[in-house]
Amino acid sequence: DADVTQTPRNRITKTGKRIMLECSQTKGHDRMYWYRQDPGLGLRLIYYSFDVKDINKGEISDGYSVSRQAQAKFSLSLESAIPNQTALYFCATTPGTGSPDTQYFGPGTRLTVL
Amino acid sequence: ILNVEQSPQSLHVQEGDSTNFTCSFPSSNFYALHWYRWETAKSPEALFVMTLNGDEKKKGRISATLNTKEGYSYLYIKGSQPEDSATYLCASLSGGYNKLIFGAGTRLAVHP
Numbered sequence: 001d002a003d004v005t006q007t008p009r010n011r012i013t014k015t016g017k018r019i020m021l022e023c024s025q026t027k028g029h030d031r032m033y034w035y036r037q038d039p040g041l042g043l044r045l046i047y048y049s050f051d052v053k054d055i056n057k058g059e060i061s062d063g064y065s066v067s068r069q070a071q072a073k074f075s076l077s078l079e080s081a082i083p084n085q086t087a088l089y090f091c092a093t094t095p096g097t098g099s100p101d102t103q104y105f106g107p108g109t110r111l112t113v114l
Numbered sequence: 115i116l117n118v119e120q121s122p123q124s125l126h127v128q129e130g131d132s133t134n135f136t137c138s139f140p141s142s143n144f145y146a147l148h149w150y151r152w153e154t155a156k157s158p159e160a161l162f163v164m165t166l167n168g169d170e171k172k173k174g175r176i177s178a179t180l181n182t183k184e185g186y187s188y189l190y191i192k193g194s195q196p197e198d199s200a201t202y203l204c205a206s207l208s209g210g211y212n213k214l215i216f217g218a219g220t221r222l223a224v225h226p
Contacts, residue, residue, distance in 0.1 A: 004157070035216075042118065042203070042216030058213065090158070101146065101207060101214055105157040
């Protein structure tokens with residue numbers, strides 16, 4: 001079984017809809033991250049969390065919110081989806097110790113906003 | 115936020131060719147440089163994490179070097195195989211920004 005899972009894997013929605021992307025991990029890592037990937041751009045950090053009570057904005061947090069429900073779960077919400085949020089979204093985890101910030105990625109969620 | 119640049123953007127080589135590509139990153143306040151391999155429809159996977167100037171790491175036919183003073187890293191693939199086809203991402207922890215900054219990647223296609 002995969003260590004970092006994301007659901008759904010693909011989603012098509014309409015402008016204005018609320019969408020939640022979910023991430024779960026069995027690695028026992030404290031740190032979790034949400035990134036988006038757009039063609040021709042690097043992965044950009046949306047939000048990150050270093051433990052259950054910690055939430056931090058990343059580079060491009062506008063239009064997104066997150067919830068860290070447990071050590072193993074980190075959800076990303078789009079309160080009112082817009083077409084420029086069409087992208088590939090990755091969840092990642094890091095142990096927070098040892099090898100500096102090596103990211104363990106989920107398989108990605110491809111989101112299309114019409 | 116300072117940029118991490120990768121070149122070339124894409125590369126097509128024949129099976130058996132050796133190839134290399136570049137990652138440029140802010141050299142100030144350097145902490146770490148990561149390389150990831152991302153196959154289509156799969157998760158990016160860590161190849162190397164490098165922290166020391168002059169460091170060289172190797173995994174099979176793939177190796178990487180690091181120059182923190184001038185802010186670049188090279189990734190080399192010796193004797194490319196079709197299964198090496200992927201996007202290779204680098205990410206830097208430097209420039210005073212305490213989170214990884216990713217480059218846009220180099221997309222490698224190895225043709226039989």
